[in-house]
Amino acid sequence: MRLTSNRFSQLFPFCWRDLALTAGILACASGLCALLRFVTRDGGFAPLVFVLAVLLVSRLTTGYLFGLTASVLGVMGVNFIFTYPYWKIDFSLSGYPLTFLTMLTVSLITCTMTTRVKQQDSLRLENEREKMRANLLRSVSHDIRTPLTSIVGATSTLLDPSAQLTASENHQLLEDVNEDAQWLIRVVENLLSITRVGDSQADIKKEPEAAEEVLGEAVRKFRKQYPQVEIQVQAPNELLMVPMDAILIEQVLANLLENAVLHGKHTTAIRLSVWKDRHYARFSVEDNGCGIPPQILPSLFNGALPQEPERASDGKRNMGLGLTVCRTIVAAHGGSVEAHNLPSGGAEFSFRLPLAKEEAQ
């Protein structure tokens, strides 16, 4: 029972936008007919105009409800207003059943096609999401397994009474464990961000935030972790408010900053800046590291990094997850991420977020 009513509401969904659209198109058709009749004193093309109107309604609205309604109304309208005898319903008109059938068929076929196209669209979107989720899971499992292995290995060595370790070896093992655990923490932070983004754009809660505050926080945390890297921060003198989920954008910045250190290999200085770029706020992270290998540049953000041949598939510090998370978060904000190498060596990662309308002007 529940299922039938569900199916019914799927095939005949109602929404005010579609209602207004239908009314508008039919009104236009009537107006056009009235005008043509007034100019040419002939009502013969009224059915054609209405067939076109019914076609448009069926194409532009969702489901069957409005298309079918429009075809019925169209037939009535043609009969009632635009064919002799005017202002009378006359079922004995020659060709009348044909007009009726034509309109009904047009609306049915168009509605069916439209509905199917829309279904296919949503199916394709679903597939894409599924693919991204799979990519993400793959890179997560990879990011987790390697440090776990090393933690288990190091701690069991430390616990083993027969292993005779020097104090410095002991210390080294513990330091590795600590470093790996920190890495795992960051993986988990990224996963949490993903759950926060949810499945669709509507799920993130954007609020106007001061860009400089988010930058400041990201830098403060980064400094604590990598005190040896010099970092320069630039924000515009005029306060820049950007609609965003600040926690997520902070995560994006943290990932980009960390990548600059871990993948720049010999990064010693980073410049983090934000500025207003017409209708967008652009955030940029520039480093003086080794740059991005050109062969991975095109596929950097889709979570499916081709493994570098010399490192095979067990390079521990895979940057797949961090960048996939960045792309997902920024895309959910309606922005985009870019990466390129700087002429001076090093890499620049930047992303832009749309500003609120009044800010952009």
Added chain:
Amino acid sequence: MKIREKVLIVEDEHSIARFISTILTSHGYESLGAQTGAQAQSLISSWCPDLVILDLGLPDMDGMEILKSLRTWSSLPVVVVSARSHERDKVTALDLGADDYLTKPFGTDELLARVRTAIRHTRTTSQNSEIARTGSYTVDELTIDYNKHQVLLRGENVHLTLSEFRIVALLGKYAGKVLTYDYLIKELWGPRAGNDNQILRVNMANIRRKIEKNPAEPHYIFTEVGVGYRMVESE
């Protein structure tokens, strides 16, 4: 012999309770553990700790409940330690009267710093003993003069507006502690000011332009994204 401060650790995960108690003991605190909310409540009244470290996810009740009932009769400092990382939870705990909020996983340095700050704040009646003694609060090159209603940077008046001064004054009074946006707005513009953070952001941006070298790299007032602001504490 020095009197050791007593810390009650309310945490049902043994490994976490153990590592917290180890750090605290090795830094001169006396610690005791409670695994459930009921146990925590009876120990708070019988053992009289100086500080409570409270985990929110307890087997028998939500840590927020303990906090709520504790605040009806005591201002005993509470540092919440939780795996819930959403800023909504932080804000709720802080607004319920928690002195600080640490998200798991946290570092030992961070834990010790928060514990020290929270205990220090209860020692004096006016939240900040320096203000009570001298009428001003100084951290690095910044001085908040509560008598003259001025903020000085390297001895120079930075000319804050009235609302700007009140924000800085309030943060200084509770230096080291996060004040939530909501709390600040209510304190400054009254309970009916609504929840619009915008005006606070704009004020803060102006303050930072007057007292910080680089507003995007604050030295005196930090942002806790999605939660509130915190002024740095003098050592």
